[in-house]
Amino acid sequence: MNGIVITWVQLLYISLILILFYVAELLLFMRKASMHRGLGQNPxxxxxxxxxxxxxxxxxxxxxxxxxxxxxxxxxxxxxxxxxGDQESPYSHAIRLAKLGADSNSVAHQCGISRGEADLIVALYRSSTQR
Structure with missing residues (x-):
């Protein structure tokens, strides 16, 4: 006789696992139902x-x-x-130049700001026009 042989102990374990699975499903279902009932019961x-x-x-x-x-x-x-014009701050002047398309070297030189600040201003302006 060739086939699958299941002992009583194995059958008991399989039955226990199935029962635990169904109990877990039932508890989950009851939890969801109580949550929905809790929201709908109190107008x-x-x-x-x-x-x-x-x-x-x-x-x-x-x-x-x-x-x-x-x-x-x-x-x-x-x-x-x-x-x-005359009362314009170096940074607003730099922003205006960047909007006109000036590079960071000329912005830094004309406005009297550092190269890093000019790079940042030009990069911010270019990122805002590409969006």
Whole structure:
């Protein structure tokens, strides 16, 4: 007789493993069900969460408006600085030169800043135009 022979002890171990597997599945299923039931049973908690989400969305919209206003204000004030010319700081002058396409050697020489600072300014400008 050629075939697979399973002893009673092996059959008992296999049965025990299967039972443990099904018990683990049952516990996992019960845990998931209790988590879902916990969220759905308390409508007051759900209303509270909805109100918090609405409040956060309102605050986010307000922050977006403030950011847009500050960017507009910054753009107009930076334009005024470029127009003043004589009162322009070395760094804003370097940024303006980098935007015009100057290399870092000429930026450092014309603005009186270090080569490393000029390299950084030119690299930042080039990275912002490539996006």
């Amino acid at each position: 007051q908690e759900m209303d509270k969460l909805r109100n918090e989400i609405a409040q956060l969305r309102f605050e986010m919209d307000a922050l977006k408006l403030r950011l847009a206003a500050s960017q507009t204000q910054w753009t107009s004030s930076s334009a005024e600085l470029v127009m003043e």
